[in-house]
């Protein structure tokens with residue numbers, strides 16, 4: 001657990017991460033009066049807060065998930081608002097559309113809360129479906145660590161998508177649909193933006209559709225996609241079908257007949273994960289930073305002190321201490337990719353027959 005000194009700009013409270021001088025919470029898991037939200041994933045953005053502050057880029061998705069009537073102040077990147085003497089600004093995290101790092105400045109101290117972010121060891125790569133991660137100089141950096149183990153190293157995106165495209169093309173040539181499962185918010189759009197749409201038509205599940213609309217409205221280029229009933233049966237046999245994991249084993253899938261299925265997730269890097277999912281293929285694609293990406297982003301902040309959240313805190317904290325950082329961990333109720341996927345699956349299950 002991180003040490004709590006009077007100067008700390010963020011501390012742990014039962015409701016969530018709390019800024020004492022500013023009297024507000026960041027991604028709280030219990031209802032509070034004032035919440036600053038890093039991004040619209042279910043474990044970070046919850047219903048029931050009195051007031052929301054979030055990025056302008058993420059306004060569409062946040063309202064789509066929290067309700068159009070939430071009391072929301074949407075802030076453009078880098079613009080400062082002051083609350084009880086704390087200067088708050090939001091900076092891109094590159095995780096999903098609208099994902100922000102929260103910069104807090106108070107009496108000469110600068111803290112940054114990363115939320116979830118994406119970066120990898122391939123320095124020139126970025127998530128193409130949102131504004132890329134931008135390092136922000138600070139004294140203390142609160143970092144996620146979902147994939148904070150040395151075994152997690154993402155391959156270059158071009159190589160990953162070459163694999164997905166080859167799988168799709170092979171299936172299309174054999175006359176069977178390619179069902180590619182991934183989380184509806186973030187992962188699905190990442191898949192759509194990366195595949196070669198000339199291979200065949202693309203079908204998206206009803207749960208993916210409203211998120212695609214929010215991405216397109218925000219100016220993110222996605223290839224044309226179709227509702228399953230809009231295509232003749234012949235076309236379905238060459239189609240790529242992008243759907244949430246909740247469709248696995250459902251009657252919705254039966255209309256595609258004999259299909260090949262695949263699952264896209266950072267966890268596919270683990271031996272056995274694909275087998276447990278019972279799918280033909282596993283593609284290692286994550287919205288979270290890999291081990292080299294985490295290290296690179298932490299170093300780029302220039303922070304002396306680092307506080308770790310999400311998974312694998314112990315390994316990351318030990319590594320940081322070895323590098324000479326002042327390091328600790330916050331216990332949070334944020335999920336990992338699998339938990340986000342399952343939480344979303346329950347919502348998505350409602351529309352699984354669409």
Ligand SMILES: [Zn+2]
Nearest residue numbers: 039041095116
């Ligand atoms: Zn997230």
Ligand SMILES: [Zn+2]
Nearest residue numbers: 044116334335
């Ligand atoms: Zn998270």
